[in-house]
Amino acid sequence: MSHLERRANRWYAVLTIPKEVRPKLNGKIRFVKSTGTADKRIAQSRAYALVAQWKDQIAKAQGGEEAEGSFLDGVLEYRQELEALRRNDRDQYEALAGVIIEKAEKLDAQGYPEDAQQLARIALGEQTPIxxxxxxxxxxxxxxxxxxxxxxxxxxxxxxxxxxxxxxxxxxxxxxxxxxxxxxxxxxxxxxxxxxxxxxxxxxxxxxxxxxxxxxxxxxxxxxxxxxxxxxxxxxxxxxxNGSKGWSAFEPIDVVRLRRAAMDDGDESLVDLIDLGMYTGARIEELCSLRTGDSSPDRLRITDSKTNAGIREIPVHRELKSTVKRLLAESKDGYLLSGLTFNKYGDRSNAIGKRFGRLKVRHGFGSSYVFHSIRKTVVTLLEDAGVSENLTADIVGHEKPRITYGLYSGGHSLDSKFKAIQLLKYPKI
Incomplete structure (x- = not known):
């Protein structure tokens, strides 16, 4: 950009002031000043110096923390102009390079020696900003x-x-x-x-x-x-x-207390999510993706999971039947947990997951406790009830721990899983 305007037989330096800055500069729309010459080459050199000063004034009016000559103000524009002038007009290149060096010297005098060096080196092509x-x-x-x-x-x-x-x-x-x-x-x-x-x-x-x-x-x-x-x-x-890292399992009483707290907050969707989690052991993303067409009062079909083992059918626990019936009847969008919003990545669990995070923090649970901790609670309860590891894996959607069952077994029957899942019991409060 030349920042030059010819008026009669003289060249003027000009720079438009951003609208938001004009009230702080007495309402001016543009800076305008005669270069005092009809020679365009000389005028261009003088204009570079004037424009540099005006840009400093604009930077200060915008609330810049540093004094005039603020670090890297216009430096990339200077660099582009210098690269063009180096190829086409050596005299103007030298003039603009001189303006940049003066600007750097001013920064140095103001107590910013490192910024002064970087300003000059970047503008002159010795350094490249990332x-x-x-x-x-x-x-x-x-x-x-x-x-x-x-x-x-x-x-x-x-x-x-x-x-x-x-x-x-x-x-x-x-x-x-x-x-x-x-x-x-x-x-x-x-x-x-x-x-x-x-x-x-x-x-x-x-x-x-x-x-x-x-x-x-x-x-x-x-x-x-x-x-x-x-x-x-x-x-x-x-x-x-060695098992010393990972999410911690909630105690069963803690899951019940968190459910009660969500109920006291009036967060019905979170209460339903906790209900589904504590009686299925499913991941939060799986539960929030459950479609009404894949759900019934008897079974839930997980069709959207992070692993192949996660694609499964889960029998509905007797304590969960009434909740599932109600959710099916009330759904208005084809999802079992109706009314959840998608984030920009198409994830329905994001907002409700954050609500659970705030809930558990308010009740004293640290960073090792998340919604996934309920899944660990379910696995622990099934283990304590004597359910085999392979059967538990089929319920919660884990890979089978042994190669024979993992590669060749078609999985436990729904009836076997139903009998196992009824063993999940939580204390009353």
Whole structure:
């Protein structure tokens, strides 16, 4: 953009002021000032300096925290103009480069030496900011919307930390991993191993994109998981094998108390969800996806599950029959749990799951307790009642623990599952 306007025999520098800023700049619509010359080359050089000053005024009026010359204000526009001028007009290139250096010197004088250096280096092409490259990268992601959104968040987190491509090397990446794992009260993110690995996966994807477009060295792979993260991962895996990690099971009395609390809150949908969970052991997503056409007072057919073993029929417990009959009669949208809303990923369990999360927190249950904990309660009750592991697996939709039954068995009969599921008993309060 030239920011020039010819009036009579003189060139004027002009810059339109954003509408939201005009009241703070005496209602001006545009900045306009004569460059004092009819020579367009000279006028262009003078206009660059004037426009830089005006942009500083706009930044301050918009509430920028830094003084005039705020870091990276217009830097990408400067860079684009410089790249065009380098090819087409060396004199104007030198003029604009001089304006940028003056702007950087002003930042340095105001006490921002690091910002001054980055401003000059980025504008002059010595350094490349990461953030502007993320859009092209994300446009080429072919993932489910929810996965892509999480990956984009992690990529932005990486770009915010490093800012420029040239700052990325093995040592700085190692320090980033430490920052991700540091507790929040120590200015870290408090991430566990799985979250760190997720962030590194997004970062590697961005890095490979930068390599493909020639903006990152092709012979470097800095986003390798540091050894201390790998050691932590192995330690976590060992704990998992020993059963010291995972969701905790509610005590049966706690499930009943949470149900009572939901009833006292007047949250009828949550009461129904807890009822279904405590007498089926089904996952929350399975219950919220139950169609009326797959449901009857005698059995529930799970047709939408995260695993093949999850596709199954569950007999309706005698304590659940009246609830299922009522839900079938009241449904207005073809779902057993009617009236739940879809989130942007087509998930009906999201909002009601959050309500359960708030409920259990209010009643003193920590992060190891979730709706899935009711599923663990059901499995525990069936085990205590003497139900075999294979029969329990057929009820709750787990893979069979032994290869013979897992590969060759067609599963227990509905009658066998009915007799087992009637053994689920909860205390009265």
């Amino acid at each position: 953030a502007p490259e993320l859009k092209d990268w994300s446009d080429n992601l072919h993932l489910k919307p929810k996965t892509a959104e999480q990956m984009e968040k992690d990529a932005k987190r990486m770009a915010t930390h490093f800012e420029i491509i040239e700052a990325i090397d093995l040592e700085s990446v190692r320090e980033w991993a430490k920052t991700l794992m540091l507790p929040k009260d120590q200015d870290g993110h408090g991430y566990g191993v799985s979250s760190v690995k997720r962030c590194f996966s997004a970062a590697r994807s961005v890095w490979h994109h930068l390599q493909e477009i020639g903006k990152a060295p092709a012979d470097r792979e800095p986003f390798k998981l540091p050894s201390f993260v790998q050691r932590q991962e192995r330690a976590t895996a060992s704990k998992n094998r």
